[in-house]
Amino acid sequence: MCQFCLKHGEGEKWYLQAKNYSEDLLSDLRRLKFLEMFADPQAREREFRKANDGFGRLKKMPWLIRTLFSRIITNKMKKMHFGQVVPLEDIERIFEFTNSIVRVSCVCRESTLGKEKRYCYGVSLGPNGGKLKEIFQALEEKFTGGVDDARFEMLTKEEALAALRAHELEGLCHTVWTFQTPFIGGICNCDRTDCFAMRSTVTHDVPVMFRAEYIAAIDPEACNGCRQCMRLCQFGALSYSASDKKVIVDQTFCYGCGICRSACNAKAIRLLDRADSPVAANVW
Structure with missing residues (x-):
């Protein structure tokens, strides 16, 4: 089992533990600050630019130094924003104990493509998108001056599964993501071309996600x-x-x-x- 299963899942699959989706975790100030960075387009753009520049410098470093920096980055991301590949049947099990699913724009695609692509799904134990949706709506209003309800698309479990099956035919890989580990707030659908996290992991050998179980x-x-x-x-x-x-x-x-x-x-x-x-x- 992966490291998170031992640490946050008591030896079981950590992403199948309802406690890791608990809305109580959203009261943590570090987590709220991290979510604010995600909602702030300028802050997000700075982070993506800094990381891309870092990958360029990393490639030029000697192997030993490159390996050391890669491990430092991975360990940092494990605490902040780390993911794991999850097959569709385990996504179905997640949907069995979560109460709402909100389809939103993928921040990776917004940064890499400059356009909205709805490949991300916020999951919550709360109804109607739960506290996580409320937080992102409040942050959107803070940074844009208003809330666009169309950006927060509520789906039934059946609709979400149908969309995920369609994503598979596009070659997109399902992943779960933490917002200050162990809280899991979203399911994304990744590829090596447009997804920053998968490019980091597979192309640049700086892992920010675990392989599947x-x-x-x-x-x-x-x-x-x-x-x-x-x-x-x-x-x-x-x-x-x-x-x-x-x-x-x-x-x-x-x-x-x-x-x-x-x-x-x-x-x-x-x-x-x-x-x-x-x-x-x-x-x-």
């Missing part, structure tokens, strides 16, 4: 070699054997998101517990 496995008897699953993999974990005409999973690269399954008409892909993999059990 699972890994993908392909049944060679069922695989027909169509390679449609390879289209969706964000992590380079799938390769094709020209000799066998089959797709193969490199479990050391696999993040266990499971989105490859949505492209497999042969139903040849399933998820296994990461802990049962000899090569990936301790790869996070």
Whole structure:
């Protein structure tokens, strides 16, 4: 299990613990200050620019120094804003104990693309978006002078799951995110091109998210070699054997998101517990 499962989940999946979505955690002043940064477009832009500049400098550093700085950044982010890849079936379990889902604009896409893309979902134990929605609305009014209710789109659990399935067909990977750990306030849908967190983790080797508690496995008897699953993999974990005409999973690269399954008409892909993999059990 990942580090957060041991620390915040009592040995169970930490993101399936209702206590980590508790609205009581939102009274913490550090958390409120952090949320304010997310809501302030100028502060957010400064943070993204600083991080991008930092990645540029990091690439030029010697390997040992680069590794040291990467670990310092990761440890800092684990306390502030850290995520984990979560497959759709576990998202369904999260929706079983949360009471409201609000679709909002993704701050990564707003910064990288300069446009609104609603790939993020705020989840709350409270009704009608809960206290988290109230906080973001108050902050929006503070920074923009008014509240645009259209930016806070309430969804039923069924509507949210349908949207997440559609995101999988786009190749987007589901992730849960903390706002001052262990409070989980949102579910995002990430890719390496537009998502700052995934680019940091996969491209720049500065992890700000854990891999899933699972890994993908392909049944060679069922695989027909169509390679449609390879289209969706964000992590380079799938390769094709020209000799066998089959797709193969490199479990050391696999993040266990499971989105490859949505492209497999042969139903040849399933998820296994990461802990049962000899090569990936301790790869996070």
